[in-house]
Amino acid sequence: MELISNLGLGFATAFSFWNLAYCLIGVFLGTAIGVLPGLGPVATIAMLLPVTFGLSPETAMIMLAGIFYGAQYGGSTTAILVNLPGESSSVVTALDGYQMARQGHAGKALATAAIGSFIAGTIATVVIAFIAPALSNIALAFGPREYFSLMVLGLVASVVLASGSLLHAIGMIVLGLLLGLIGTDVNSGTLRYTFGRFELADGISFVVVAMGMFGIGEILVNLENETTRTMLSRKVEGLMPTRADLRRIMAPVARGTTIGSVLGILPGGGAMLASFAAYALEKKVSRQPERFGHGAIEGVAGPESANNAAAQTSFIPMLTLGIPSNPTMALMIGALIMQGIQPGPSVISEQPALFWGLIVSMWIGNVMLLVLNLPLIGLWVRMIGIPYHFLYPCIVFFCVIGVFSINNATFDIWLMALFGVAGYVLRKLDCEPAPLLLGFVLGPMLEEHLRRAMLISKGDPTGFFTSPISAGLLFVAAALLISILLPAIRNKREEAFQEEE
Amino acid sequence: MNRIISVAAGLALACGALAGPLAAQDYPSKPVTLIVPFPPGGASDTIGRVTSQTMQPGFGESIVVENKPGANGALGAASVARSAPDGYTLIAASIGTFGINPALRSDLEYDPRKDLEMLTIAVRTPNALVTRPGLGAKTVEELVAKLKAEPDTLTFASSGTGSSDHLTAELFWQVSETTGIHVPYKGGGPAQTDIMGGHADVSFQNLGNIANYVREGKMELLAITADERSPDFPDIPTMKELGYDGLEVYSWQAFAAPKGLPPEVKAKLSEGLTSALKTPAVTEQFAKMGFTVVANDPAAADAFVADEIGRWSKVIKDGNIQPEQ
Amino acid sequence: MTSNFQSKDFWAGSVYVAIGLAALVIAQDYKMGTAARMGAGYFPTVLSGILILIGLASILRSFTSKGEAVGRIQLRPLILVVGSTLIFAASVRFLGTLIAVPLMCLLAASASRLFRISLPALGALALLTAFCVLVFQMGLGVPLPILGSLFGA
Numbered sequence: 001m002e003l004i005s006n007l008g009l010g011f012a013t014a015f016s017f018w019n020l021a022y023c024l025i026g027v028f029l030g031t032a033i034g035v036l037p038g039l040g041p042v043a044t045i046a047m048l049l050p051v052t053f054g055l056s057p058e059t060a061m062i063m064l065a066g067i068f069y070g071a072q073y074g075g076s077t078t079a080i081l082v083n084l085p086g087e088s089s090s091v092v093t094a095l096d097g098y099q100m101a102r103q104g105h106a107g108k109a110l111a112t113a114a115i116g117s118f119i120a121g122t123i124a125t126v127v128i129a130f131i132a133p134a135l136s137n138i139a140l141a142f143g144p145r146e147y148f149s150l151m152v153l154g155l156v157a158s159v160v161l162a163s164g165s166l167l168h169a170i171g172m173i174v175l176g177l178l179l180g181l182i183g184t185d186v187n188s189g190t191l192r193y194t195f196g197r198f199e200l201a202d203g204i205s206f207v208v209v210a211m212g213m214f215g216i217g218e219i220l221v222n223l224e225n226e227t228t229r230t231m232l233s234r235k236v237e238g239l240m241p242t243r244a245d246l247r248r249i250m251a252p253v254a255r256g257t258t259i260g261s262v263l264g265i266l267p268g269g270g271a272m273l274a275s276f277a278a279y280a281l282e283k284k285v286s287r288q289p290e291r292f293g294h295g296a297i298e299g300v301a302g303p304e305s306a307n308n309a310a311a312q313t314s315f316i317p318m319l320t321l322g323i324p325s326n327p328t329m330a331l332m333i334g335a336l337i338m339q340g341i342q343p344g345p346s347v348i349s350e351q352p353a354l355f356w357g358l359i360v361s362m363w364i365g366n367v368m369l370l371v372l373n374l375p376l377i378g379l380w381v382r383m384i385g386i387p388y389h390f391l392y393p394c395i396v397f398f399c400v401i402g403v404f405s406i407n408n409a410t411f412d413i414w415l416m417a418l419f420g421v422a423g424y425v426l427r428k429l430d431c432e433p434a435p436l437l438l439g440f441v442l443g444p445m446l447e448e449h450l451r452r453a454m455l456i457s458k459g460d461p462t463g464f465f466t467s468p469i470s471a472g473l474l475f476v477a478a479a480l481l482i483s484i485l486l487p488a489i490r491n492k493r494e495e496a497f498q499e500e501e
Numbered sequence: 502m503n504r505i506i507s508v509a510a511g512l513a514l515a516c517g518a519l520a521g522p523l524a525a526q527d528y529p530s531k532p533v534t535l536i537v538p539f540p541p542g543g544a545s546d547t548i549g550r551v552t553s554q555t556m557q558p559g560f561g562e563s564i565v566v567e568n569k570p571g572a573n574g575a576l577g578a579a580s581v582a583r584s585a586p587d588g589y590t591l592i593a594a595s596i597g598t599f600g601i602n603p604a605l606r607s608d609l610e611y612d613p614r615k616d617l618e619m620l621t622i623a624v625r626t627p628n629a630l631v632t633r634p635g636l637g638a639k640t641v642e643e644l645v646a647k648l649k650a651e652p653d654t655l656t657f658a659s660s661g662t663g664s665s666d667h668l669t670a671e672l673f674w675q676v677s678e679t680t681g682i683h684v685p686y687k688g689g690g691p692a693q694t695d696i697m698g699g700h701a702d703v704s705f706q707n708l709g710n711i712a713n714y715v716r717e718g719k720m721e722l723l724a725i726t727a728d729e730r731s732p733d734f735p736d737i738p739t740m741k742e743l744g745y746d747g748l749e750v751y752s753w754q755a756f757a758a759p760k761g762l763p764p765e766v767k768a769k770l771s772e773g774l775t776s777a778l779k780t781p782a783v784t785e786q787f788a789k790m791g792f793t794v795v796a797n798d799p800a801a802a803d804a805f806v807a808d809e810i811g812r813w814s815k816v817i818k819d820g821n822i823q824p825e826q
Numbered sequence: 827m828t829s830n831f832q833s834k835d836f837w838a839g840s841v842y843v844a845i846g847l848a849a850l851v852i853a854q855d856y857k858m859g860t861a862a863r864m865g866a867g868y869f870p871t872v873l874s875g876i877l878i879l880i881g882l883a884s885i886l887r888s889f890t891s892k893g894e895a896v897g898r899i900q901l902r903p904l905i906l907v908v909g910s911t912l913i914f915a916a917s918v919r920f921l922g923t924l925i926a927v928p929l930m931c932l933l934a935a936s937a938s939r940l941f942r943i944s945l946p947a948l949g950a951l952a953l954l955t956a957f958c959v960l961v962f963q964m965g966l967g968v969p970l971p972i973l974g975s976l977f978g979a
Contacts, residue, residue, distance in 0.1 A: 459862025
């Protein structure tokens with residue numbers, strides 16, 4: 001019954017007028033920032049940090065958290081409407097969401113994302129409320145070995161993302177892994193593939209690659225077929241999902257929420273894997289996997305739920321251990337410290353109003369996002385009704401400004417242009433950019449964890465199989481790999497036999 | 502045509518000659534840019550923002566923080582080194598940018614001693630020697646004995662190759678005549694997580710960052726690298742007390758400007774920064790982050806930075822940790 | 827057999843092999859290390875090796891099975907759209923956003939076959955530039971000059 005009194009305290013805190021007001025400001029700002037490609041919550045929160053000193057710790061955290069999950073929300077809007085993923089999780093949303101938009105189902109895709117996120121957010125909030133303290137130690141059980149195996153599983157799963165040739169999917173992943181190596185080697189401090197440019201010392205930003213490959217590359221492909229004039233269908237069919245659609249997304253939302261809630265707890269990149277682990281799962285369990293990549297509603301519902309659930313549960317390691325899962329969380333920890341609160345296991349007992357107030361506010365924030373976003377869908381959909389030759393110069397503008405604002409450097413615009421050309425050429429060769437982006441994101445972590453694990457074990461690789469978590473993850477990866485490769489090999493054989501006949 | 506140009510040039514020169522001394526007297530007459538060569542939210546960013554915001558009202562012009570991250574601060578520092586020394590471009594950065602980079606890398610595009618002048622060392626925090634729970638070494642003596650008994654077995658987590666905590670570990674090995682395996686991480690957070698999870702054995706971390714983990718029993722604190730004991734942990738000895746000389750190591754943050762500032766401008770900036778840093782509210786806020794305010798004068802800051810570069814150059818040379826270029 | 831040299835598989839494979847070889851050559855400057863203490867060159871060498879193998883497999887496939895031919899690369903949009911971003915990057919500090927943004931957008935827009943200078947188009951351009959100045963520069967503090975060094979600022 002302690003839980004009920006705790007939740008009561010949480011509701012009392014979150015429902016105070018100022019906390020509600022700042023929650024609304026947070027989710028609104030977050031959505032706006034998220035919709036603008038390239039701009040992330042980190043810069044916004046850093047700018048607002050001095051403002052938060054004047055607020056109570058609860059209010060400050062409620063607002064900052066609102067910006068964080070609001071931005072996640074806004075990011076999927078841009079991914080669906082104009083195929084511009086601002087972060088790795090929305091790459092997956094863009095795959096089927098943008099296809100739905102092209103077929104005139106933008107409203108449905110946006111509503112699916114909103115509803116899926118809301119359900120996932122609600123369930124994840126309950127998960128945090130019930131088992132956060134018990135879950136905190138899972139984060140510590142993951143060392144370099146376990147993370148390496150998790151990354152291996154992630155890489156295998158990213159093969160599933162491609163809808164075309166298996167060989168090129170693997171090729172693009174490896175290409176992405178190589179691109180991810182650019183920059184300073186974490187272990188030795190060596191600058192790799194930087195060609196003497198210090199601008200490359202910290203590696204290439206994800207946003208640069210995504211804006212170039214997806215944003216500019218897509219525009220170039222679209223301009224080729226311009227005569228057909230069917231860039232995006234102006235005829236908008238049904239803003240809201242039908243009852244049949246809702247029935248179809250229920251299971252994907254449930255699966256996505258589960259995957260997201262679990263992976264979100266792992267601070268070393270778990271949340272990042274959530275959305276495409278969910279996509280891979282949906283494609284694997286679907287009876288018509290060929291629909292994926294061509295506007296499958298499940299391909300939006302699953303990953304979006306996973307993404308949002310993971311965003312919520314990534315607060316668990318932060319609040320219970322003081323471990324940030326991402327740069328945004330690190331900023332929030334900074335804000336807490338400057339309020340005189342050291343995040344850690346004692347936060348729950350010493351600052352119950354903060355802990356439970358924040359949890360309840362996350363749920364309220366999710367309600368606000370739903371209320372805020374559902375009416376906006378009509379507006380968004382009208383926006384993509386703008387003739388394409390008016391729309392795409394704006395997209396170019398947003399890509400350029402967004403990319404510039406990451407490091408305040410024009411060098412990044414040059415790089416983005418390069419990736420734009422690469423994206424166009426690779427598309428002409430039927431090589432899809434999504435697996436490349438995931439290789440790019442996972443590569444550095446894969447190498448880092450592998451080398452660290454080998455350093456710690458003094459070169460003994462058996463540790464990967466003796467740790468039960470690591471062994472389990474590798475087993476799942478192997479099983480998944482076989483399930484991908486077997487049908488492909490069988491098809492090849494059939495093709496070969498047919499040709500001989 | 503030529504005459505017009507020469508007249509215009511003469512006029513411009515005259516204006517310039519007039520404007521020169523006037524500019525220094527009028528300083529500041531337009532917004533000042535404070536370059537932070539790290540992403541938003543880090544220690545340099547926070548200290549830069551809080552200090553400049555406190556300084557602003559008395560200063561008369563706004564101070565705009567601009568993040569120019571890259572290569573452990575080298576990118577932003579190089580751009581400041583190339584800027585005009587007029588007091589309108591400043592930099593707030595860390596021991597890594599000012600003290601270690603110049604010792605570590607031969608291909609830097611700036612030298613803090615030649616291209617920059619320090620305005621003040623803003624804050625500092627000592628490093629703390631921590632181990633994973635259950636390592637079985639409760640004191641530095643026991644740890645050194647363990648390291649000598651099993652050479653090259655214990656893992657030392659650091660926040661990156663060439664970071665302040667990596668070099669502290671290197672210095673510790675040199676002073677205590679022991680060895681260990683250096684395991685670099687991407688920043689202090691993941692390194693601390695792996696100490697708590699028991700995946701790595703030992704680490705030197707900023708005291709402010711790990712104080713709470715120690716109180717919660719998630720890490721064991723053996724010693725600190727300060728001149729004197731910390732009021733937060735009065736029972737924990739300093740390295741100096743234990744007889745390890747030369748192991749007083751601090752992580753610090755400083756403000757600097759391009760070399761060749763007009764003296765009036767320099768005086769105004771150093772006065773503004775140090776008095777902002779000494780404001781009780783600011784001092785208290787930094788104390789919560791584990792930092793002690795230093796706020797020394799430019800001459801002392803310059804001397805300190807030169808000392809630090811010399812010291813770390815030696816550690817890097819003795820430990821043979823020059824990264825391949 | 828000539829058609830095989832035009833297939834997507836052949837060209838994609840060639841791209842993989844070319845990038846893989848370049849990466850492999852550069853990686854030789856980095857220390858390999860051992861399995862226990864992998865050097866900076868370990869991962870790049872392994873990855874570029876794999877990429878070369880995949881590239882060879884793709885080239886091989888282009889000869890064993892009939893593939894689609896590569897579509898024509900259209901240079902006009904490529905040059906105009908990509909060029910517009912490059913011109914922006916090169917000129918924004920000099921011209922300022924007030925000129926560089928419309929310049930970039932006009933140049934990018936001219937890649938379209940439907941490009942016409944019309945009143946609504948110019949209005950949209952003015953709106954976008956205003957949005958840039960108000961939201962990005964004033965609201966979010968993106969450090970770009972509104973009027974560049976050309977105007978003495």
